[in-house]
Amino acid sequence: MKRIFHRRWHGIRRAAGIGTMCLLGLTTLSTSLQAEETLNLHETASDLLSFQLTNARNEASLRSETLAPASVQQFAHQQAMSLGSFEPSSQGWKEAELDFSPLGPGTHSWLVNAHIEGKFIGYMIITANRSGLLQLSEYGQGEQNPYNLSLLHQSLKRHNLNLEELSREVEIHLQYASPLLAYWKVEQSGAAAIYIDATNGDTLPNGVVKALEHDLREEQTRSSMLPVSVQLHSKIAESSTASSFSANPIHLQPVFDPADNLSWITSKAVPATGLQPLIQQWKKHQHIVFSADDRNVLYGGPLPVSGYQVWQKNNTSEEMEYVAIGGHSSVRRFVPLDTLIEDGHFYTFKP
Known part of the structure; x- marks a missing residue:
């Protein structure tokens, strides 16, 4: 059998x-x-x-x-x-x-x-x-x-x-x-x-x-x-x-393990209401961690924020912003930025 x-x-x-x-x-x-x-x-x-x-x-x-x-x-x-x-x-x-x-x-x-x-x-x-x-x-x-x-x-x-x-x-x-x-x-x-x-x-x-x-x-x-x-x-x-809508090119960041450097835990959350504050942190060569605090179990987090992609509505200024989470020890997932903002916070640290 x-x-x-x-x-x-x-x-x-x-x-x-x-x-x-x-x-x-x-x-x-x-x-x-x-x-x-x-x-x-x-x-x-x-x-x-x-x-x-x-x-x-x-x-x-x-x-x-x-x-x-x-x-x-x-x-x-x-x-x-x-x-x-x-x-x-x-x-x-x-x-x-x-x-x-x-x-x-x-x-x-x-x-x-x-x-x-x-x-x-x-x-x-x-x-x-x-x-x-x-x-x-x-x-x-x-x-x-x-x-x-x-x-x-x-x-x-x-x-x-x-x-x-x-x-x-x-x-x-x-x-x-x-x-x-x-x-x-x-x-x-x-x-x-x-x-x-x-x-x-x-x-x-x-x-x-x-x-x-x-x-x-x-x-x-x-x-x-x-x-x-x-x-x-x-x-x-x-x-x-x-x-x-048309999806713009993907922008990827290096993946990392948030557990390797825990200094993000004591940092202040990035006041993100959209994608630009995160992009500014990347320009400063900062790593970004997403944490949903007591709901991290529902995300497999805390997770590295490892990229983004913007969707542009044709012939208008309307956009949809997706952020990539994971990619180190989990699947890299592009998810709506609004969902993450509603459910958690972004923290940074210098690698």
Whole structure:
């Protein structure tokens, strides 16, 4: 049985185009069944993998359009066009194939992996806000991506679990919690769930994540919104304004470990209301650390601020500012600067 299972597992990896260092669109049966559009995967999932980790890129059994509403796909392609607007090469975001995996249940978020001829070039996470509008919660360039299969494998080993030998009594879910927590939820029969940060492989405090999930359920119960699938289709016109943005070139800074020099802890927070104060600190050759204080566990932080990218609305002065966090011991993630300003502070130190 063990050898048969291994052949099936490696076959799925090959069909999915999954190397040892990246995960392209994996999602569980239970997550898929609670996606924003109805799926019929009962027989497919049991055929693919005995512990219910199903592969969204196996086009013979699952198609991307079953894993995200058409409006989400349209929005994702618009974002890809915007991201590709700064690229000097002929191959990039504009030519990429996009794969969708729902992150949930109940979060109304989707992981979008981009690749060209099997080569991973980046990812996006798209979320519907409380008004039903779609937004680009985060994205990444290059081969780094959250929900990395290698990170999951290493983290499970620390819990004495082998990814390739898990039984039917273990379910693995891709989850996302506001504002920026990407994580795996590992459920075992007769044991407490394990929560794993999908950006660095760290085990998350059980109580903190359970509280987040409880708050999400409470919010869903109180909410009088229309079903989000209806909201999404009714908001396409408003969300599609993203197509009028062009992404300017990326500006990267050296990555570092905030733990190597703790002088930032005693420094005053940079009074940042926008990107310019941070740029001024970089001009002074300062390193910048983002810290969400008691909420650092939700970011895997404190984290180095390792770059930025500005999106410019065509023919206007309107801008969207994204800042890169991580990149040393975690995935480099471009996230809205406004989100970070609302949730934490920036500190500096001279390297």
